[in-house]
Amino acid sequence: MTVQLDIGAINSMVVEQFPGTGNRCIEIGPDFAVAAYDVTPSDIRPGGFVSGPCQFALADCALWFLSFVGLGRIEPMALTSELSIRFLRPAVGDRILCRAELEAVSRRSVVGTAHVWVDGMPDKITAAAQGTYAVPLPR
Amino acid sequence: MTVQLDIGAINSMVVEQFPGTGNRCIEIGPDFAVAAYDVTPSDIRPGGFVSGPCQFALADCALWFLSFVGLGRIEPMALTSELSIRFLRPAVGDRILCRAELEAVSRRSVVGTAHVWVDGMPDKITAAAQGTYAVPLPR
Amino acid sequence: MTVQLDIGAINSMVVEQFPGTGNRCIEIGPDFAVAAYDVTPSDIRPGGFVSGPCQFALADCALWFLSFVGLGRIEPMALTSELSIRFLRPAVGDRILCRAELEAVSRRSVVGTAHVWVDGMPDKITAAAQGTYAVPLPR
Amino acid sequence: MTVQLDIGAINSMVVEQFPGTGNRCIEIGPDFAVAAYDVTPSDIRPGGFVSGPCQFALADCALWFLSFVGLGRIEPMALTSELSIRFLRPAVGDRILCRAELEAVSRRSVVGTAHVWVDGMPDKITAAAQGTYAVPLPR
Numbered sequence: 001m002t003v004q005l006d007i008g009a010i011n012s013m014v015v016e017q018f019p020g021t022g023n024r025c026i027e028i029g030p031d032f033a034v035a036a037y038d039v040t041p042s043d044i045r046p047g048g049f050v051s052g053p054c055q056f057a058l059a060d061c062a063l064w065f066l067s068f069v070g071l072g073r074i075e076p077m078a079l080t081s082e083l084s085i086r087f088l089r090p091a092v093g094d095r096i097l098c099r100a101e102l103e104a105v106s107r108r109s110v111v112g113t114a115h116v117w118v119d120g121m122p123d124k125i126t127a128a129a130q131g132t133y134a135v136p137l138p139r
Numbered sequence: 140m141t142v143q144l145d146i147g148a149i150n151s152m153v154v155e156q157f158p159g160t161g162n163r164c165i166e167i168g169p170d171f172a173v174a175a176y177d178v179t180p181s182d183i184r185p186g187g188f189v190s191g192p193c194q195f196a197l198a199d200c201a202l203w204f205l206s207f208v209g210l211g212r213i214e215p216m217a218l219t220s221e222l223s224i225r226f227l228r229p230a231v232g233d234r235i236l237c238r239a240e241l242e243a244v245s246r247r248s249v250v251g252t253a254h255v256w257v258d259g260m261p262d263k264i265t266a267a268a269q270g271t272y273a274v275p276l277p278r
Numbered sequence: 279m280t281v282q283l284d285i286g287a288i289n290s291m292v293v294e295q296f297p298g299t300g301n302r303c304i305e306i307g308p309d310f311a312v313a314a315y316d317v318t319p320s321d322i323r324p325g326g327f328v329s330g331p332c333q334f335a336l337a338d339c340a341l342w343f344l345s346f347v348g349l350g351r352i353e354p355m356a357l358t359s360e361l362s363i364r365f366l367r368p369a370v371g372d373r374i375l376c377r378a379e380l381e382a383v384s385r386r387s388v389v390g391t392a393h394v395w396v397d398g399m400p401d402k403i404t405a406a407a408q409g410t411y412a413v414p415l416p417r
Numbered sequence: 418m419t420v421q422l423d424i425g426a427i428n429s430m431v432v433e434q435f436p437g438t439g440n441r442c443i444e445i446g447p448d449f450a451v452a453a454y455d456v457t458p459s460d461i462r463p464g465g466f467v468s469g470p471c472q473f474a475l476a477d478c479a480l481w482f483l484s485f486v487g488l489g490r491i492e493p494m495a496l497t498s499e500l501s502i503r504f505l506r507p508a509v510g511d512r513i514l515c516r517a518e519l520e521a522v523s524r525r526s527v528v529g530t531a532h533v534w535v536d537g538m539p540d541k542i543t544a545a546a547q548g549t550y551a552v553p554l555p556r
Contacts, residue, residue: 020181020190042159046215051159052222053199057192076185081387082410083191084223084362084501086528086549088521103532103545104505108386108415109359111503111545113530115520128520128528130547132360132503137386137415220526221549223362223501225389225410227382242393242406243366247525247554248498250364250406252391254381267381267391269408271364271499276525276554298459298468320437324493329437330500331477335470354463361469362501 005068013074014061023061031102033065036119038095050091050118050126055098059085059114059129062100066112067133070105075136081109083131091126093118109134144207152213153200162200170241172208174201175258177234189230189257189265197237198224198253198268205239206272209249214275220248222270230265232257248273283346291352292339301339309380311343314397316373328369328396328404333376337363337392337407340378344390345411348383353414359387361409369404371396387412422485430491431478440478448519450486452479453536455512467508467535467543475515476502476531476546483517484550487527492553498526500548508543510535526551 010025027034035058043054060080067078100114109132116127149164166173174197182193199219206217239253248271255266288303305312313336321332338358345356378392387410394405427442444451452475460471477497484495517531526549533544 017185018183018190020179020183040159044157044159046156051157051196052219053192053196056195056199056222057190060192060195080191080226082223082225082360083195084221084547086221086520086547087219088528089523103503103542106506108412111505113545113547125520128530128547130501130503130530130545132410134386221499223408225381225408227389228384242364242403245367247551250366252406252408264381267389267408269362269364269391269406271549273525295463296461296468298457298461318437322435322437324434329435329474330497331470331474334473334477334500335468338470338473358469358504360501360503361473362499364499365497 005073010065010068010074013076017076021057021061023058025065028065028069031069032099033062033069034097034099035062035065036095036097039093047090048092050093050096052087055091055096055116055127056085058096058098059083059116059127062098062114063112063131063133066100066102067110070102070110071135077136078110078133081132081134083129085127085129087127089124089126091118095119107135108137144212149204149207149213152215156215160196160200162197164204167204167208170208171238172201172204173236173238174204175234175236178232186229187231189232189235191226194230194235194255194266195224197235198222198255198266201237201239201253202251202270202272205241205251206249209241209244210274216275217249217272220271220273222268224266224268226266227264230257234258246274247276283351288343288346288352291354295354299335299339301336303343306343306347309347310377311340311347312375312377313340313343314373314375317371325368326370328371328374330365333369333374333394333405334363336374336376337394337405340376340392341390341409341411344378344380345388348380348388349413355414356388356411359410359412361407363405363407365405367402367404369396373397385413386415422490427482427485427491430493434493438474438478440475442482445482445486448486449516450479450482451514451516452482453512453514456510464507465509467510467513469504472508472513472533472544473502475513476533476544479515479517479531480529480548480550483519483529484527487519487522488552494553495527495550498549498551500546502544502546504544506541506543508535512536524552
């Protein structure tokens with residue numbers, strides 16, 4: 001499936017193929033992608049913080065969008081090979097954002113770095129991640 | 140908060156303090172913890188696979204339970220410092236399990252290794268993770 | 279290059295192709311490999327500890343040997359895609375060991391978990407790692 | 418030990434306390450540090466590439482220098498808690514560089530992101546890493 005790479009097309013694919021996620025693409029550029037998520041009460045863990053898995057899910061999604069950028073096409077079957085994440089400070093807020101930046105693209109994988117923050121506080125990174133996305137191999 | 144370390148007490152804490160998660164503790168031992176999760180339709184991503192974030196959330200929870208084992212007490216404020224996860228094969232099924240094993244406990248952190256699999260297929264690990272949990276410092 | 283998989287053949291390849299490393303294979307099995315390293319003065323960092331990079335290098339080598347096990351052949355061009363390592367306690371001693379265990383093998387990668395310890399203290403893991411090794415693709 | 422934070426003082430400490438390493442600090446700024454290493458024949462692995470552990474060692478050192486920046490002092494006992502690294506393309510050259518950028522500083526740890534490249538090819542990142550450095554706790 002190759003679809004022109006724009007935000008609307010990415011989000012249409014997400015809504016259609018992965019309806020369970022609330023993560024959305026809000027910006028793409030030549031070497032980055034930004035995703036956003038509106039926090040729900042079920043994402044709050046003890047202490048009132050946005051849960052780690054919720055931030056992980058957003059970072060994973062931003063890096064997935066980034067893999068589309070790296071590949072130049074919407075490729076739903078780009079799969080997370082590995083992702084490491086560090087939680088840097090408590091995340092408290094209604095909306096979180098994540099910017100993923102491209103490190104490298106090869107014929108087998110896309111690698112990027114991601115930063116998560118609470119909307120309005122871009123200088124207070126709440127999580128930093130790096131990950132690798134496997135590109136489907138030709139059969 | 141110090142509560143006797145048994146599965147019922149752990150799950151009561153989880154239900155009370157983190158009602159949004161469906162992850163539950165199903166077994167603990169001297170150096171391990173096992174968590175389980177019943178997959179919901181919203182956890183399924185393109186291809187019909189249990190999503191990576193869903194598996195991450197279970198691994199994170201199993202390691203959180205493991206930190207209680209390592210500390211000898213239920214410590215809801217043990218927080219994930221960092222977690223790295225590798226996705227090894229597609230996960231297809233209704234229920235996923237994760238066993239976390241203790242690597243080390245110090246006064247500042249607990250480290251463990253975790254394996255995720257689909258119920259009934261313990262030989263087919265779908266994700267492997269390692270992570271560090273920060274122990275609250277005395278004030 | 280395909281050579282019968284035994285310890286002698288592995289170490290011969292290492293000595294010939296990568297003479298700069300002192301890491302050696304000392305044991306292999308159906309799903310594991312063990313590597314050893316004799317610590318030199320240049321590996322000691324402030325505090326008298328075996329340096330992190332020295333332990334990383336051993337873990338990386340043990341996992342490389344493990345990739346041979348997973349592939350069933352000595353494959354010098356299996357390359358580290360990614361490796362994450364946690365340092366658990368100070369390593370003080372003259373010889374360090376690392377056991378790597380197989381998590382998964384696919385046509386594109388081998389994933390394993392590794393534990394490092396000082397010779398004679400197998401219960402005191404000094405570092406725990408997980409990593410992914412890329413299998414050369416057919417051209 | 419608190420010493421004024423400048424490149425000369427950092428390298429003097431390195432040479433004195435960790436004579437085995439060839440990694441040097443070549444630049445620091447308010448939220449970054451750059452380290453350099455002159456590759457030796459023993460760092461070359463099969464294929465003619467600068468070895469992964471050699472790049473890891475440089476990244477680890479750059480992040481160690483970064484922890485000094487984050488703490489505002491030379492703190493030799495800042496220790497690597499964990500480091501994850503991704504190897505992005507072959508590194509071929511005589512000198513490698515690594516820039517580490519600060520993500521967060523807390524009273525217990527410093528977290529940063531690092532990029533490695535071969536001198537003269539800053540647009541061709543050969544490895545990307547993220548890691549956590551433990552700050553010594555008051556006794």
